Amino acid sequence: EAGVAQSPRYKIIEKRQSVAFWCNPISGHATLYWYQQILGQGPKLLIQFQNNGVVDDSQLPKDRFSAERLKGVDSTLKIQPAKLEDSAVYLCASSFPHEKLFFGSGTQLSVL
């Protein structure tokens, strides 16, 4: 069974630039999550989708972050403009509703 696919694996940008991350969840998983993991911290939920709809985006900095999940499958997370404090690993995860999460390998973002 294929796992959660994410790209790119690494991204280096300068502050105020924009960046986008892509995620393809495990087939059949209706729930998709984006987490942010800052060095030395645990993953923090940014946004949760159930099919096409947003279930929870309470911790998403909406002035600069946006996410979409078209057709209830793939998802993209965008940051525009990036700040230094956005340097982190961005993890995508998917699951059946209320079941354990399966994570992708993440995108490591460095903002210079």
Added chain:
Amino acid sequence: DQQVKQNSPSLSVQEGRISILNCDYTNSMFDYFLWYKKYPAEGPTFLISISSIKDKNEDGRFTVFLNKSAKHLSLHIVPSQPGDSAVYFCAASARRSQGNLIFGKGTKLSVKP
């Protein structure tokens, strides 16, 4: 305010001995607890879980214990192996609500040969 706390940033154990990783939580609505293991440059992988209706769950060398009155859970690894060296995250959710996971900061386990 951290709802899930792992107060030990690191733990070093000799191969063959028991590793005990601890986790405390504050939200009494949490009813599902999980442990994830993370190697460098990889995403977290699911290890073991426990529902609040149980106080113990075992899977091979891994056992999770839940003490609801103390709002405490622990992961026991017996016997520890060098391949167990990784960062272990405790996570909790309130499945009756949205179901998303709240993670602790992690404990880095080093198992020495």
